[in-house]
Amino acid sequence: MSDKEVFEKICKGDEKALEYLYKKHYRMMTRMVISNSGTEQEAKDVYQEAILVFWQKSISGNFVLTAKISTFIYSVCKNLWRKELERKRRLSHEEKDSLQFQDEDKKERAEIMLKCINQLGETCKKVLMYYYYDGLSMQDIADKLGFANTNTAKTKKYKCKEKLDHLVKSQYSESDFLD
Amino acid sequence: MSNAERVLSYLENSLSENEKVSFERELSENSNLQSELNFQTELIEAIQITRKNELKSLLNNVPVTGTFQSSQYFKWGSVIASAVIIAGLGYFYQDQMAINSENENSDVVKQEVISDLINEDTSVELPEISIPLDEPTIEEPTQQMSESISKAKSTSKTKVNPPVISIPKGVDSDNQSEEVVYETVEDDGYSFNSSAPLQVKIDRENGNYQFHYQFKHDELSLFGDFDEPYELLDLQYQGKRILYLYYKSKYYNVNTTQTKVAPLEELSNPDVINQLNLIRTK
Numbered sequence: 001m002s003d004k005e006v007f008e009k010i011c012k013g014d015e016k017a018l019e020y021l022y023k024k025h026y027r028m029m030t031r032m033v034i035s036n037s038g039t040e041q042e043a044k045d046v047y048q049e050a051i052l053v054f055w056q057k058s059i060s061g062n063f064v065l066t067a068k069i070s071t072f073i074y075s076v077c078k079n080l081w082r083k084e085l086e087r088k089r090r091l092s093h094e095e096k097d098s099l100q101f102q103d104e105d106k107k108e109r110a111e112i113m114l115k116c117i118n119q120l121g122e123t124c125k126k127v128l129m130y131y132y133y134d135g136l137s138m139q140d141i142a143d144k145l146g147f148a149n150t151n152t153a154k155t156k157k158y159k160c161k162e163k164l165d166h167l168v169k170s171q172y173s174e175s176d177f178l179d
Numbered sequence: 180m181s182n183a184e185r186v187l188s189y190l191e192n193s194l195s196e197n198e199k200v201s202f203e204r205e206l207s208e209n210s211n212l213q214s215e216l217n218f219q220t221e222l223i224e225a226i227q228i229t230r231k232n233e234l235k236s237l238l239n240n241v242p243v244t245g246t247f248q249s250s251q252y253f254k255w256g257s258v259i260a261s262a263v264i265i266a267g268l269g270y271f272y273q274d275q276m277a278i279n280s281e282n283e284n285s286d287v288v289k290q291e292v293i294s295d296l297i298n299e300d301t302s303v304e305l306p307e308i309s310i311p312l313d314e315p316t317i318e319e320p321t322q323q324m325s326e327s328i329s330k331a332k333s334t335s336k337t338k339v340n341p342p343v344i345s346i347p348k349g350v351d352s353d354n355q356s357e358e359v360v361y362e363t364v365e366d367d368g369y370s371f372n373s374s375a376p377l378q379v380k381i382d383r384e385n386g387n388y389q390f391h392y393q394f395k396h397d398e399l400s401l402f403g404d405f406d407e408p409y410e411l412l413d414l415q416y417q418g419k420r421i422l423y424l425y426y427k428s429k430y431y432n433v434n435t436t437q438t439k440v441a442p443l444e445e446l447s448n449p450d451v452i453n454q455l456n457l458i459r460t461k
Contacts (some may be wrong), residue, residue, distance in 0.1 A: 015234075015237060016235070018237070018238070019237065019238065019241045022241050023186070023241050023242070023243050024244070026243040026244065027243075027244055028384050031382055031384055032385075033384075035382050035385060035400065035402075048235050048238055051238070052231060052234055052235070055234065055447065075316035106221070109221060110221065110224070110225055110228070113221065113222055113445050114225050114229060117225060117226060118229070119228050125229070128226050129226060129227075129230035129233070130230075131231060132223050132226045132227055132230075133227045133230035133231065134230065135227065160184075161187070164222065164226075165183060165219075165222070168218075168222060169218075
C-alpha cells in the first residue's frame with residue numbers, strides 16, 4: 001500500500017490500515033529509541049503514542065500530509081522520547097514524592113471514571129470515544145454506527161454523556177469535586 | 180443551561196468569543212463552575228484514555244518483527260565462528276606448547292606477540308578464545324574441527340536461517356571446550372572466559388553513524404550497513420575480554436569499555452593481524 005492509500009484509509013478510521021502501518025515501521029521506530037538508551041518496552045510505548053498522534057490527526061480531518069508518513073511518525077517519536085529523557089533527568093526524589101501524592105488522588109478518580117466508561121453500552125462507549133478522541137463529526141459517527149442522521153447521533157451523544165456523568169458522580173460525594 | 184452543559188460547550192469550543200470571555204471570568208468567582216470544569220476535563224481525558232488503550236490493544240496484537248531479529252543471523256554466524264576460533268586456538272596453543280618445549284626461543288616469540296598485542300590494546304595481552312556456544316566439536320577435535328570449520332565457513336559466508344540449537348546445548352558444549360582449552364593453556368597462566376555469549380545488534384537506519392560501534396551492558400551495537408558477513412573474535416586473556424571485528428578483510432578493535440558510540444578503528448599492527456589470521460584460519 002502506498003502512503004497515500006494508507007493515509008486515505010486512516011482518515012476514514014480504517015483500523016486495519018493502522019495495523020498495517022504499525023507493523024511496517026515497527027523496527028525502524030523502536031530502534032531509534034533503543035539506540036538512545038531506551039528499553040524495548042519504552043520503544044514500543046513511544047512508537048504507539050506517536051502512531052496514535054498520526055491516527056488522531058488524520059481521522060479528525062485536520063491534517064495535510066506533506067511528507068512521508070514514516071518521516072512524520074519518526075519525528076514525533078524523537079520528540080516524545082527526548083521529552084521522556086528530559087522528564088527522567090528532571091525528576092528529583094522530592095519532586096517524585098509530591099507528584100506522587102497529587103497523582104494518587106487523580107489516579108483514583110481516573111480509575112473510577114474508566115470503570116464507569118466500561119459499564120456503558122457498547123454504542124454509547126463508541127459514540128463518546130469517536131467524538132472525544134477520534135474527533136469524528138456527527139455525520140461520520142452516524143455513518144459508522146448506523147444512525148439515521150446527524151441529529152440522532154447528536155442526541156445519542158448527549159444522552160450517553162449525561163448517563164456517564166451521572167454514573168461517575170454517583171460514586172463520589174460532592175466534596176470530591178472541589179479542589 | 181446546567182453547569183455541565185455550559186462547561187461542555189466551553190470545552191468543545193462551541194461558545195462565541197464573548198461567551199468564552201464571560202465564562203472564564205465567571206470561573207474565578209464560581210467554585211461550582213470550576214469544579215464542574217475540572218470534573219468534565221478529567222472525564223473527557225478518561226474517555227480518550229479508554230479509546231487510546233483500545234487502539235493500543237489492537238496494535239499489541241499485531242505480529243511484529245522483533246527489533247533485532249535480523250541481527251540474529253549474524254549473531255549465530257558469529258557464535259559459530261567463535262566456536263571454530265576457540266577450537267582452532269586450542270590446537271594452535273597445543274602446537275605452540277610442543278614447539279616451546281623443544282625450542283627455548285619460543286617463549287621469547289610468544290612474549291613478543293603478547294607485547295605487540297599489549298601495545299595494540301593497552302588493556303589486554305595475548306587473547307584466548309572464549310567458549311563456543313553450540314559446536315559439539317571437542318570430543319574428537321581433529322575430525323570434528325574440520326567439519327565445524329567448513330560448517331562455520333558456510334554459515335559465516337552465506338546468510339542462512341539460524342541453526343536450531345538451544346542454549347542449554349550450547350552451554351554443554353561450552354563446558355566441554357572450556358576443559359580442553361584449560362588443559363592446554365593453564366600452565367601458561369591464561370585464564371578462561373566463561374562470560375555469556377556476546378549479544379550483537381546492528382543499526383542500519385541511524386544516519387549519524389556510518390561505521391561505528393558501542394559496547395554497553397555486555398551488548399555490542401554496530402552502526403552502519405554491514406551488508407556483508409562479519410566475524411567477531413571474542414577472546415580473553417588474564418581475565419580480560421578482548422574483541423575484534425573482522426569485516427571485509429580487515430580487523431577492527433572493539434573496546435569493551437566503549438559505552439559511547441565511537442568509530443571502528445582498523446587494526447594496523449601486522450603481527451597481531453597475522454596472529455588473528457592464524458586463529459581464524461585454523
